[in-house]
Amino acid sequence: MTDMPLAQLPRTMLEPVIRRALDEDLGLAGDVTSTAVIPKGHASEVVACARQSGRIAGLDCAELACTLVDPAIRVTRHVDDGDPVVSGTVIATFEGPSRSLLIAERTALNFMGHLSGIASVTADLVRRVEGTRAAIACTRKTTPGLRALEKYAVRAGGGMNHRYSLSDAVLIKDNHIAIAGGVGPALTRAKQAVGHMVKIEIEVDTLEQLAKVLKIGADAVLLDNMDPATLSDAVSMIDGQAIAEASGGITPDSVRAVAEAGVDLISMGWITHSAPCLDIGLDFVGKQG
Amino acid sequence: MTDMPLAQLPRTMLEPVIRRALDEDLGLAGDVTSTAVIPKGHASEVVACARQSGRIAGLDCAELACTLVDPAIRVTRHVDDGDPVVSGTVIATFEGPSRSLLIAERTALNFMGHLSGIASVTADLVRRVEGTRAAIACTRKTTPGLRALEKYAVRAGGGMNHRYSLSDAVLIKDNHIAIAGGVGPALTRAKQAVGHMVKIEIEVDTLEQLAKVLKIGADAVLLDNMDPATLSDAVSMIDGQAIAEASGGITPDSVRAVAEAGVDLISMGWITHSAPCLDIGLDFVGKQG
Amino acid sequence: MTDMPLAQLPRTMLEPVIRRALDEDLGLAGDVTSTAVIPKGHASEVVACARQSGRIAGLDCAELACTLVDPAIRVTRHVDDGDPVVSGTVIATFEGPSRSLLIAERTALNFMGHLSGIASVTADLVRRVEGTRAAIACTRKTTPGLRALEKYAVRAGGGMNHRYSLSDAVLIKDNHIAIAGGVGPALTRAKQAVGHMVKIEIEVDTLEQLAKVLKIGADAVLLDNMDPATLSDAVSMIDGQAIAEASGGITPDSVRAVAEAGVDLISMGWITHSAPCLDIGLDFVGKQG
């Protein structure tokens, strides 16, 4: 299935996040090392290189980190967000005052490494379920302060975004059900409460709960922690009446079996909260000009 | 060796970070699910439970996420930041209005899971080097916007913090050396430039570079990507004239050998940028009162 | 039809908006009049009274404006957000230091008047369409900086919220259609691009366009600027295959006829961007205590 084409987030969404990261790294005195060691007028050309295979995300962040430090830095991209790289791929070239490049370096790499890490694990999962109807999705289990960027990185990896926030849709989970007194009352109350424009999804742990849900009706069902066989039965029961989403404890090793059970969506918190950084380094190419 | 006792970060440092995370999660309408499903006056008691072994960090963040959403939430801690937990350990109890608890839940867990993940990998590394003189340290390779919290999580895991920002100390790395024209000129320029209160550390890749550094003098030497045998030679050469720090590609499997080479400090970027989340869940205990 | 129960927005969503409003009103010297005229220890009891009929929204904002100025102010509510009032209804009582009450007064009233104005016109429209299947909805035509609060006020008036932001759903409008080269290409591209969890709505001006849309399929159709007879034909054509939304130039006088054409949703930008303030005043009741 096809996902949404990858669009850059407008600069106005990125700028405050990047300014905060630069603030953290500059402290109160700025870069004491470069000031001491690098001659004032010195200019350089550096390249960002992948040190392992993966999928790139965060080029806009890296470029903005550089130009917020010094508008004189010029960035040339050799790949785009969403593109695959292998170890050694030159991602982008940065030219400008050496001191400014050294100030921006760590912040630019921290963004690119973090977001490319997420894009890379997502792309790997998307590849693993190729040929099935299942899309790979992230959750609200994101790193505090980076949700918009991490959701973007998932899209860059070919994944799909679930709810962005608590505002987006009704998602009735185990604790809601417990408080409401069961799947039935929870779902009925939600359907009475919200209008026809709000989607309702409900989490079920068993096929018995699923049967109750299907009798009342819901837009989507989150099939929580089911094994592939049970998932397959669930998909049969649902039979197109709702979107079937699998979640809970799914790993790269198990994702194919889950997808082959016929679900529409496989969501995993770990692709945002636990994806390791993609290893990207900045190499000094030579004195500019 | 003993590390700094773990001190809470003052609330004024945590508040803006947590408010941003809540903003992200609340969107423009707040929690549409709880509004629809949970009766207005309903109160609950929920517990945060570890679902795997590790080291806890982020309790202040979790508590503040709750009380910023609703000051009526009361939090009782059963462990402190820095304490070890096993799967099943009850970390804290949260009592208050059910809607408010469900609003704060994800943000509280996102902080606790992320920071406990960092504390846990740090604690594991500290345990692995027990009995050697080596301390475990993090770097500036942190998740954008979370540096103060991630550095704190490293301390909660028994680790030590290196530079907080570019302001803190001189750290002359490969690119600085390349631009300055070698280890000698770089170090000499730094020593001339900064006063006696600023520490100078320099990265070396070979024992030849190390010899040059030791002739000029530096407070600390970062021994980059050396195997344990070379590290051991380097430590002998340094012979207490500078702090010996090992860095570059060190993993849980190799850390013991690195430590036994006699270095003072082992720094790893991945303990902040790639530590997986510690799995912590919130369980509904019952209607309050 | 029933709408979502009205939930308070968490304090963390309101606080920055109210702080900005207080900043505007305090200038650099604070309240020079009260300082000059009101004795320092003087305390008062004031009541907020409706000076015309309507629906109340914004009590949390008013209360927070007071307590941010001075935590010593105590607020007692006599009605809740969403309640109807007539001229003379006492909405809330505010007790505390007179200087503080006079500082907070205008900001509290500006919020309550603005939001109650929106709730009131919404409630009037909801009453006018009573007995039909149509819900009253607002749009993204909101006052800059106040979207979450204005959407909330619409809910307080018994209305329903459409998209909160450009992130929420696909809404293909006339300019998109023009650029994409017609309803067909625009809709097809959207369906290919987005996954099954994203709703797609498309604007149509004519029944011919509607026919094309229905052949391709969409979750909702925005019937733009159609007269009741055409709307009725459109509803027949749609026949439950999509949500039917009427929009464009609808007024209190015409809203009943539009609703009786059978649409599901009637959206109007003016209920947020042009609703007049509800007239609410603060009356001094007497010296406190």
Add this chain to the structure above:
Amino acid sequence: MTDMPLAQLPRTMLEPVIRRALDEDLGLAGDVTSTAVIPKGHASEVVACARQSGRIAGLDCAELACTLVDPAIRVTRHVDDGDPVVSGTVIATFEGPSRSLLIAERTALNFMGHLSGIASVTADLVRRVEGTRAAIACTRKTTPGLRALEKYAVRAGGGMNHRYSLSDAVLIKDNHIAIAGGVGPALTRAKQAVGHMVKIEIEVDTLEQLAKVLKIGADAVLLDNMDPATLSDAVSMIDGQAIAEASGGITPDSVRAVAEAGVDLISMGWITHSAPCLDIGLDFVGKQG
């Protein structure tokens, strides 16, 4: 009488307000519709057109909304803030990437519509009192967060600004008088308290109060809720000793009679808090170039 020439507010005053409005509208994913429907490299030319008669304000805001989204958007103005328009007048042309134009569109129009609405009702009132000595003024009854912009819009409509904030001048109102124990004590206390550089205005409801005020002296008198005949008597009594300001329940229909009573200033809260939006639309002109 002549008002202050209309000056643009410096960009530094507008930027935070516009960034907040863009944030609201972009959500966490940006514009999902344009991403899905509009080809990446597509460029357009769109024009902002008045759909009704009025007075324009907010062109700087609209332009800044566009260029903050994408610096590649070029704006050409065909009228200036403060200029009259009729239905069909082309206000400005916007050229640039189609996706960026569609992202900025709603925010740009929300600002222009809101501010032009205020400028338009102000200009209408100014025209109605032409030939009298009365100026039209706004109050502190503004929309929270937009005071500087709304005051500017009043100036664009030919009106005059009263107090900007509580810091600006002493304005003794009914509640102050009640607490202070009458017009006399309130005014005396104010005159003793403030130096010669602070203007003092006091609200009076009756000619008896006015007489007391004039005996003590004040820079301006706010004649509250008086009919034209009483206003005329008040103006005679004041006889140039103070600025005479009429306020309270004044409408477009009554404003001429109030002005002809000879007052210097007519202030109305509704021109900022209840002015309907001016209807302005963006029309797609064609593919750029």
Add this chain to the structure above:
Amino acid sequence: MTDMPLAQLPRTMLEPVIRRALDEDLGLAGDVTSTAVIPKGHASEVVACARQSGRIAGLDCAELACTLVDPAIRVTRHVDDGDPVVSGTVIATFEGPSRSLLIAERTALNFMGHLSGIASVTADLVRRVEGTRAAIACTRKTTPGLRALEKYAVRAGGGMNHRYSLSDAVLIKDNHIAIAGGVGPALTRAKQAVGHMVKIEIEVDTLEQLAKVLKIGADAVLLDNMDPATLSDAVSMIDGQAIAEASGGITPDSVRAVAEAGVDLISMGWITHSAPCLDIGLDFVGKQG
């Protein structure tokens, strides 16, 4: 002459300024010294003592610095803002956790010292002109970011505030006159441009300029850099038709002569931008309880 009674600035005006100051001082790790040296549960009582004579301002800031760090700190004031102190006067007592007190100490003292320094030089000048009609005023020459607080400190010292910002009033200075082509054109243009509610002040360097100004009329005249004899002639010429303000190079030694020339207002930039800090220290009294 009597000045405005001193009113506390509302907490909402102080909080952002104090949070920024705490942020600066806490860095990314908080207080490493207290963490290392002070036992966790230790509580203390400390007193703020004047180490020289002066006038106090900034107690609210000091208290808020403490309670933002730790709400458990209790503050008891022994003097109020605006009160005189001598060396040894105990200003306030702070009780609470020792670590928190040591974290807040420097920020609290930095505010109190800076603002009391301004209040003290102001009070000294006010005393020097006692018995004359002259009030002491500050200007817009304030320390960036602290204008509201510095203006408040001037009031605490018995002084008066001139314009708070460029918005407040027309003040035509030498550069405006030069560009406008002389005192006449500048003043005439201002009078035509602004309404009757805006005060107009104009700077004059000579009695010739003053004569031109008086012919046209202005609310206030700034007599720039005139010696006492010329000032006296100027006051005679003005003869109550405008407020007479002296400015330019006035020192504690010359202020009395300037005041005796009969001016209404003496304004000095240095009382805000160059007042030395008042020396206040925090003394440890003993273990609490």
Add this chain to the structure above:
Amino acid sequence: MTDMPLAQLPRTMLEPVIRRALDEDLGLAGDVTSTAVIPKGHASEVVACARQSGRIAGLDCAELACTLVDPAIRVTRHVDDGDPVVSGTVIATFEGPSRSLLIAERTALNFMGHLSGIASVTADLVRRVEGTRAAIACTRKTTPGLRALEKYAVRAGGGMNHRYSLSDAVLIKDNHIAIAGGVGPALTRAKQAVGHMVKIEIEVDTLEQLAKVLKIGADAVLLDNMDPATLSDAVSMIDGQAIAEASGGITPDSVRAVAEAGVDLISMGWITHSAPCLDIGLDFVGKQG
């Protein structure tokens, strides 16, 4: 001894501080005077001139204040930060729209005057200790909100920065010692608590305390309020085992004697908190072009 070469702080560190200062000065209406008096298209050339001798700091701030108000302003520098000036030295030329120049003027001068004042007193002290081994340093006694800029100004004057924040290093002061129960326990606890990368400094009042400190060992000793003879004895006792810092009551008159006692560092709070502004004015040169 040589200090760190003076490096500009990156723009991203300056921008928020300068925006806040402009906000303060613009109020809600912007510059009413220039709007009224200066013709719209008028352009000027103005020069910033020193009106007394000193050392310049803050040119980046002044330039940014101008370009944030209006990007059309062009700035040409005739001296750099850190350069000496005498009365009459032309520091920089500013060309652009006259209204914009007049709006930015005060903010630009407030920054330049404040920071140059600090640089100037620092440079004077540096000159006074020339030929000794002592460096001049500032403390954490800075003006709230301006620490990074004031520390930079000290560097511009040839001075050296001590701790930037509480995070930077351990500095055990009198209150810590009192609570810890003496120099011995305080220092021992600190040495046990912190790792080898954190510097420890301790304050001593007497040679007896110093002896205890030297027995335990510390990186630096702050010799508080000692006369030159005692300082000299202290330096002999320290004998290169720690950095010797003198502090407490040191003035321009006494600084030479302190330096000649042989200390490494002389720190004074007053060079940041009580340095008078350097007098710099803006002069109108002529109509541009």
